[in-house]
Amino acid sequence: MNKEQRHLSVTAIENGTVIDHIPANNVFKVLRILDLENNNNMVLIGDNLDSKKYGKKCIIKVSNTYFDANEINKISLVATSATFIEINNFEVVTKKQIEVPDQIHTIVKCFNPNCITNVESVPSWFTVVDKEQMRLLCHYCEKITSKNNIVFR
C-alpha cells in the first residue's frame, strides 16, 4: 500500500452521492435522517477525519443513491455546512447546497412534553421562524423548539 492510499480514508464511488463537510459527531444523525441504515447500496462512512478547514469532519458516500431537495434540506438541522455532491462515472456532476426549509414535518420532536404531538400519534409540524438560530415554532402548541433542544423522533 502506497502513501497516497494510506491517506485516502474513504475511496471514490462510481455513481451516487458524496455528503462532505458534515460536522464531527453529527454523522449518525445524518445517516438516520436520510434512512441510510436501511439503504441496500454500498455506504462508506468516515467519522472524525482530519480536516484543515474544520479540525474534524465526517463524510458519507452512497452508491447509486441521489437525494431530492426535501431530503437535503432536512440535513440543515444537523449539518448546515454539509455539501451534497452527485457523482457519475467517478466524476462530480453537480453540487447541491443545503437550504433551511420553511417548514419541518415529522422528524423533530416538539420540546413541549404536553404538546399533542407528544401525547397522541400526531406527526410534528414546525415553521422555522429563525433560520440562523434554528428556532422552530410548533404549529399545534405554539411553543418554540430551539437549536439546543432539537431531538429527532
Added chain:
Amino acid sequence: MNKEQRHLSVTAIENGTVIDHIPANNVFKVLRILDLENNNNMVLIGDNLDSKKYGKKCIIKVSNTYFDANEINKISLVATSATFIEINNFEVVTKKQIEVPDQIHTIVKCFNPNCITNVESVPSWFTVVDKEQMRLLCHYCEKITSKNNIVFR
C-alpha cells in the same frame, strides 16, 4: 485515481482495530454495542460491500482503539462471523475470535413486557442457555428471549 484505489473501499488504518466480516444490515448494531457513535477517533465504515464469501458484508475500522474480550463477545449477538483484527503500524498484530458469552448484562431487552427489567430501572441479566440458537434465559422472570426477538436497549 488508479484502478486499485477505486476498488479499495475503505483504506488502512495505522493503529487500531478492524472488525471484518460483519453481516450486511448489522453494522449499525455493532457500532451501537461498541459505542462507536461516541468514539472521538477516526472511524471508517463500509456497509454493503461486495464479498465473495458472504455476498454482502460490512467492515469497521477504528483508529487507536482496542476492545477487550467482554466487548468482543457482546458482538456475538449480532455478528458471530465477525473477526477482530488488531493493527499496529499498518500491520496485523493479532486476530481475536468472537465467543458467545455465558452471561449477557444490560444490552439486551427481556422479551417479556412484564419483566421487572422492563417496568423498573433494573438492568437486564441473562444466562445464554443455547449458544448455537442464541436462547437467553432471564435471571428475573425466567422467560426465554430467542434470537429473533433480541432487541437492544
